[in-house]
Amino acid sequence: MNHWKNFNKGFFKENAVFVLFLGLCPTLGVTTSAINGLGMGLATTFVLVMSNLVVSVVKSQIPDKVRIPSFIVIIASFVTMVELLMQAYVPALFEQLGLFIPLIVVNCLVLGRAEAFASKNNVVTSVIDGFGMGFGFAMALTILGGVREILGSGTIFGFDLHMFPLDADGNPITMIVFVLAPGAFIALGYLIVLINKINNKSVK
């Protein structure tokens, strides 16, 4: 498999969210706006790339029986790093994402790639795989966040689109349900249908 194919499989063909259904908790939990989705996606990408890198370097050193706990410790260390870095440099985003930052540890995507890919491949392919899957995940979260932000607040990345009528007080009348919990499930459901359609077309 060449590097380009290895990289771009994470975007459509094996997209973590839309096709493999991994890492759904942060996907639904933080995507009330596009910027939150992007931030979460990039934080996860960092952890994914670094854990893939370390796992692929030390894979021959780890006995098979304690493989999973070792991977979890490696991942947890990088998550703690991300936590501290975000707290220091982007405190506003850190507040918004809240609980979901430490929960990157239990994101099935990260452990899944460590177990299924990095523990079987060399360093370069593992890092490329980490970037590909991570950016695919970030893309999915940004799209979902964008859709929910546009429909739910009438903005995208914070810019007002002026697409909804105003009420008597001058506030836009938006489809507020999309920034609430049910909207997350509904928006993701329809996005999966759309991605399935695109993937089926490209196969034919």
Add this chain to the structure above:
Amino acid sequence: MDYIIIIISAIFVNNIVLNQFLGVCPFIGVSSKVETSAGMAGAVTFVMVIATIVTYLLQKYVLNVFGIAFMQTITFILVIASLVQLVEIILKKVSPTLYQALGIFLPLITTNCAVLGVAILAVQKDYNLIESVIYAISNAVGFGLALIVFAGLREHMDLVNIPKGMKGVPIAFLVAGLLALAFMGFAGLV
């Protein structure tokens, strides 16, 4: 009275799956049959309560005392991972029947964000030990409730004629959305 508020708020108002989005992976993954969902709910309840007690004590008597609260994520996930293994070994010895029922779900629980999430939330909310335990039990009940109701709905959905592209996971998400909408009705309760 405080306890009742914690219970109602955790089960209905801030349902862990439908409102807080924790444990969505098993919610979508293993909810195709009511029986398996009940097994999963049982296993989660078991691990969640024990994990919350252990992590609470660790946070209070180790992490806070030595001023290493930033190690929270690593410590908690290690505790949960080893607890799951321990529970598995003990169950195998003590109650083979229960092990048969819950066995296959136990390894999955390590990466169930609901368990780690509840452990962290209980610490963040500054609960004492009894409140933490009640919080963990109610969240587990909330998880089980959502999972079993959803599995019941999905069993019926197998018999319905659904457009081809919507079959399987997409329609499951739409139903979950409607279920979440229904649970929003509890919002004014507490």
